[in-house]
Amino acid sequence: MQFKQIAGQQALKSKLTAMAASGRVPHAQLVLGQSGAGNLPVALAFAAYLLCKNPLPEDSCGECDACRKMQSFTHPDLHFSFPFPSSSGDTCVDLYPQWRKALQTDPYLSYESWMRLLNAENKQGNIPILECRAIIRNLSMKAYESKYKILLLWLPEFLGKEGNVLLKFLEEPPPDTLFLLVCSQPDKLLSTIVSRTQLLRVPPIDEEELTSYLAQQLEITREEAARFSMMSGGDLIKARELASNSESPYMEPFRQWMLYCYKKNMLLSAKWIEELSGKGREYIKGLLLYGIEIMRAIAVMEHLGERNGLNEHEKEFVTKLGKLMSTKKIFGIFDVLDAAIYEVERNGNVKMIFTDLSFKISKLF
Ligand SMILES: [Zn+2]
Known part of the structure; x- marks a missing residue:
C-alpha cells in the first residue's frame, strides 16, 4: 500500500512523510476518521513508508523488499489486530489469510464489510484477551527486518476492559515499537487508551480530490464524479455506493x-x-x-x-x-x-x- 493509492488526503500525506523524515514519530498514534475517509489505508501506507528501505520524499519506493512484502501485507514487522467474532478463532493470526485478502481487495474496509467477509454479519466482533496477550508477546520480540516493529490495531473501540492490559505497553513500549490505532468511533474507546495516544485526524476527503479520484477510478464523467463526491460528504465508500446504484440517464x-x-x-x-x-x-x-x-x-x-x-x-x-x-x-x-x-x-x-x-x-x- 502506497500513499499514491489513497484518495485525496494530500495534506495528511505530507504531514506523515515529514514526520517520518524528522525521525520523531510518536510511539502511539490514534488514527481517527471514518473508514470512507481512508483511516485504514492512511495507516497502511504510513506503515509501508516507515518500513520501506528506500523511501522517496513523497512515498514509499514500491520496489524494495519491504515494499513488496507490504503489497501482500506480509511484512514480518507489521502486526495486525482487529475485531472478529469468537467463533472464527482465538487470535487474529488465525484470520490473517482472510484479513490480507480483504486488504488486497479493498483497503477501504468497513467493520460491516469485514464481518460480512467472515460470514458473521449477525455476530458481535471483539478483540479478546487472548489477542491482547498475543499483541504483548509479538511486540516483546525484536524487529526482524526493519528499524521499527509496528502494531496496526484496527478499531480499538472493540477492545473491552481487557484492553487495559495494553496500557502499560502503550505508555512504555519496547524500543522502536509503534502503535497505530485506527479508530472510527472515539466515543466508544476506553478513555485510558485515548489519553495515552497522540491524535492524528483523518478528515473527510476533499471534494475536489475525491472528484478526480472517482472520475479516474470509476471511469465516469467529471460531472457525475462531482455529484457523488458532494453527496458522499468526502466518504469514498459512500461515493462508490452512490455510483454503483446510480444509473446513466441513457x-x-x-x-x-x-x-x-x-x-x-x-x-x-x-x-x-x-x-x-x-x-x-x-x-x-x-x-x-x-x-x-x-x-x-x-x-x-x-x-x-x-x-x-x-x-x-x-x-x-x-x-x-x-x-x-x-x-x-x-x-x-x-x-x-x-x-x-x-x-x-x-x-x-x-x-x-x-x-x-x-x-x-x-x-x-
Ligand atoms: Zn520501499
Missing part, C-alpha cells in the same frame, strides 16, 4: 431501442424515435456516445472478462447483449453509431438518422 432508453432493433419491431422503434426527436441535440449525442461505450464494454468484456465503471444493471445488460452478438457485429454497431454522431453534430435530421440506424442495427443482429 441506459433505459438505449436498452429499449436495442430491444426493438433486435426484435425488428419497426413500429415501436418509430415511436421511440418520435419521442427522441423531441429532445435536445446534446442529449441525442450523449445517447449515441453511451451506445458506443456499451459496445466498447462488450468488446472489452469478451477479452478481459470485466470492466470498471458499469453498475450492476449495465453489467447485466452488457452481458446479455454480448451473448447475442459476435465481435464483428459489435464493431458494426459501433461504427454506425459513431457515424451518426457526425451527422447529428452537423444538424442532420434526427428522425432520418435514427430510422436509418434502426434498420442497420436490426440487420446486424
Whole structure:
C-alpha cells in the first residue's frame, strides 16, 4: 500500500512523510476518521513508508523488499489486530489469510464489510484477551527486518476492559515499537487508551480530490464524479455506493431501442424515435456516445472478462447483449453509431438518422 493509492488526503500525506523524515514519530498514534475517509489505508501506507528501505520524499519506493512484502501485507514487522467474532478463532493470526485478502481487495474496509467477509454479519466482533496477550508477546520480540516493529490495531473501540492490559505497553513500549490505532468511533474507546495516544485526524476527503479520484477510478464523467463526491460528504465508500446504484440517464432508453432493433419491431422503434426527436441535440449525442461505450464494454468484456465503471444493471445488460452478438457485429454497431454522431453534430435530421440506424442495427443482429 502506497500513499499514491489513497484518495485525496494530500495534506495528511505530507504531514506523515515529514514526520517520518524528522525521525520523531510518536510511539502511539490514534488514527481517527471514518473508514470512507481512508483511516485504514492512511495507516497502511504510513506503515509501508516507515518500513520501506528506500523511501522517496513523497512515498514509499514500491520496489524494495519491504515494499513488496507490504503489497501482500506480509511484512514480518507489521502486526495486525482487529475485531472478529469468537467463533472464527482465538487470535487474529488465525484470520490473517482472510484479513490480507480483504486488504488486497479493498483497503477501504468497513467493520460491516469485514464481518460480512467472515460470514458473521449477525455476530458481535471483539478483540479478546487472548489477542491482547498475543499483541504483548509479538511486540516483546525484536524487529526482524526493519528499524521499527509496528502494531496496526484496527478499531480499538472493540477492545473491552481487557484492553487495559495494553496500557502499560502503550505508555512504555519496547524500543522502536509503534502503535497505530485506527479508530472510527472515539466515543466508544476506553478513555485510558485515548489519553495515552497522540491524535492524528483523518478528515473527510476533499471534494475536489475525491472528484478526480472517482472520475479516474470509476471511469465516469467529471460531472457525475462531482455529484457523488458532494453527496458522499468526502466518504469514498459512500461515493462508490452512490455510483454503483446510480444509473446513466441513457441506459433505459438505449436498452429499449436495442430491444426493438433486435426484435425488428419497426413500429415501436418509430415511436421511440418520435419521442427522441423531441429532445435536445446534446442529449441525442450523449445517447449515441453511451451506445458506443456499451459496445466498447462488450468488446472489452469478451477479452478481459470485466470492466470498471458499469453498475450492476449495465453489467447485466452488457452481458446479455454480448451473448447475442459476435465481435464483428459489435464493431458494426459501433461504427454506425459513431457515424451518426457526425451527422447529428452537423444538424442532420434526427428522425432520418435514427430510422436509418434502426434498420442497420436490426440487420446486424
Ligand atoms: Zn520501499
